[in-house]
Amino acid sequence: MSLRPVPKSLDQKRTEIVARELLGCVLQVFDSESSEWIGGRIVETEAYSGEDPSSHSARGQTPRNAPMFEAPGHAYVYFIYGMYEMLNITTERVGQPGAVLIRALEPIEPLSMMRSRRPDRTRDWDLCSGPGKLTRALSVTRADNRARVGGERLRILTDGRKTPIFASPRVGIREGRDTLWRFFIESRSVSRVRENESAQRISKD
DNA sequence: AGAGCGATTGCCT
């Protein structure tokens, strides 16, 4: 499997398109403690953009959501519930807010650093099976806010392979449940499996 | 200046 950086052209696509195209790609962060790239295959994403009432950008720019309004292809990391960091990749042109929430990764070796940051009994496939879990496993924090994809800390690679994609309502939001902007591919590491029954298959690649 | 709450998780019943 040869991996190459995701094409820059992704930057110009609509947020929902980027959310789908990121599926199957490999996301890695450089772990300075071990001096190695760690991460996994993206298996679940959600799209947030514009005036969508469930998006942080719905009520205009604020200090927290500013990265959503800035350049595409960068990290937007925010803190929630007093204990979890959420990793997003920004989308859309400058001034037009958008981001893709990375909800789950299927871990790829090396796993030791990820294991050491998650509870002892966590199974390998569960190391990054949720948005708060993956940032914990990879030690992604607000310090990584605005990190550039393709930079020293964060990179996304693709093998160009296509797999069937499923869509469902987004998780944990009050409004906007009518749009199917949560996307996932077949993997044991997808979160909220219980709610996947209503998911629709939207591609047949 | 302060209340209310959230794009979640893990533990308890």
Place this chain on the structure above:
DNA sequence: GGCAATCGCTCTG
């Protein structure tokens, strides 16, 4: 399935 944990950000006054 229910709920506590825990705190920064946003909105209201």
